[in-house]
Amino acid sequence: MASRRLISMLESENNLLRERLETEQAATLLLTELDSARKAENAALQLAIAAKNETIAAKDAAIDSQNKLIDTLKKKKTSPLARLGGILIGAAAVAILK
16 A cells, blocks of 8 residues: 555656656747747847948948048139139230231
8 A cells, every 4th residue: 555655656756747847848949949039139130230330331431432522622623813814814815816
């Protein structure tokens, strides 16, 4: 009788351990899925940050290009006196050719 009781208790403990194992396996599966989802999210965020950085770099390059163009145009712009001198030289050349 004591052995039957001991067997019953051991079977009960065994059943409880099986249930605990199944619970642990289910929890491990969920945690693995969560880990995979977080890794995928992290990779997506890194791609988004890289794209943002490329966009910023492209905008900086465009601004630099525009600044260089502005500087070039400022250097090419002649003073009003130089333009007036050019007009007077042109007028004198026309007067001489007549």
